[in-house]
Amino acid sequence: KKKKKKKTMEMSLNLASSSTSNSVFLFNPILSGKQLAFPCRHQRIPKRVKPFCVKSSINLSGPRQTLSSNWDVSSFSVESLSQSSSRLPSFEELDITNMLLRQRIVFLGSQVDDMTADLVISQLLLLDAEDSERDITLFINSPGGSITAGMGIYDAMKQCKADVSTVCLGLAASMGAFLLASGSKGKRYCMPNSKVMIHQPLGTAGGKAMEMGIRIREMMYHKIKLNKIFSRITGKPESQIEGDTDRDNFLNPWEAKEYGLIDAVIDDGKPGLIAPIGDGSPPPKTKVWDLWKVEGTKKDNKNLPTEQSMIQNGYAAPE
Template identity: 50%
Template sequence: MKYSALFFAFLLSACDAFTISTAGRAGVARFARMDEPQPPPAPAPKTPPPRAPIALPTVGGKDGQLDVVSRLLKDRILMLGTDVNDEVANVLVAQLLYLAQDDPEKDITLYINSPGGSVSAGMAIYDTMQFVPCDVKTVCFGMAASMGAFLLGAGAKGKRSSLPNARIMIHQPLGGAQGQASDIEIQAKEILYVKELLSTYIADYTDQPLEKIKEDTDRDFFMTPTEALEYGIIDEVIKTKTSHIEMPGMPSLY
């Protein structure tokens, strides 16, 4: 009986020791898992920092410091150097109206380097050019494409010019439609109307037959300034220091 009691006490001690030991191992295991190096978090997607707006140079004058665009405005010189959109159109329309009010007889010069853009915005500029009483001279530098070319040719006749290395391109308006069949039909009619309208105006100021304008604008129609002069979009190719260099001809792809 004495030995049985001792043996039972030994078993209890062993059980207690096993439980503690097991708990200890579990504890060690848990701490070991917590101490293991964790994979680094996925890096946040990098977004490029916003571009700072290009600072316009300033020039001094009796009115203080002016940015160069404002200084050119005082000399009745306007710039279209971006896509044609509503914001650009609103600025140009305001400038045209201001200069026309300031002196309704003195010419305004519009420099154009634009790949084109919105038809409605371009027509707002076009209508204002035809509305103001003073002549609007147009000068192409770089490129006048699409609505940019349309506005280039819309200048006062005899006062439309281009620098020798500019490119001029005309084409039909671009557009798309989605939705119900009736909605697509409405949009298709609108695009066809705009195409007819633009072709009519180009035919008027170039003195080209309307059918020729439609045929040429069916695809992108690129021109050198000399070709644009012959076509009737401009009236003069401005001579520069390199005008004596003979220009290469357009290569053939066939």
């Protein structure tokens, strides 16, 4: 028995000595001390390759590559794609937003909220950083929305070094009308079948009396601020702006032009972003419309309660 044990020990030592350089022993603690695992050979790690230099093929002395360089909308017609089957447009070129951005067009086609404002602001800053000498076109079809989100877009428009041209499609109401009027002077346009609506800020207040007072004071601050900006844009006194925005005031494109919110209607033969149609004129107005514009507002204002009557009736809080 002793001789057999010596032989097994010698065999294991020989295996260990022959595979010390290229093997690793794996011992299983569950097995008894007499049983040893067979050695597992490692794969040799390849030697490291020394780095080598490669000359750049990009010409840094040439013109700077921009988002809209080497891009043509007309090349992506059905005929051109059928003729050149080797070159297909990429996913970015098929995306509508990217196609508009390549033409320096930003589209505001929804309610003005924080998410929409973030998207529009990022697009404006991107196009302005790309080329601050070419105009940016902002198409607006929006019913309005948040004042704070709209003021963020307004500040971004004023921050851009490039001129921001605004075009109304469909409806520009509330904050949408404010952004339409905030475009660069001489580059604010309206489509002939669009509508513009201006009014005072809307909002609700709830909770404790102190909290309601804070909310109402904040709304009054926004109202005064918007009236001042509208007065500076249109050149009209703040008192007239406050009276005109007391309730929803709908304007057709020609009335918006007369009011000072836009500079031209694209359909009336003025130079615009789209080829204008000649001999465009505003729709005719009847005498009933003019009488309602003048007399109707006076009668409505007469029936509204004054501040003095509200205090007499006990609606105001006691001091």
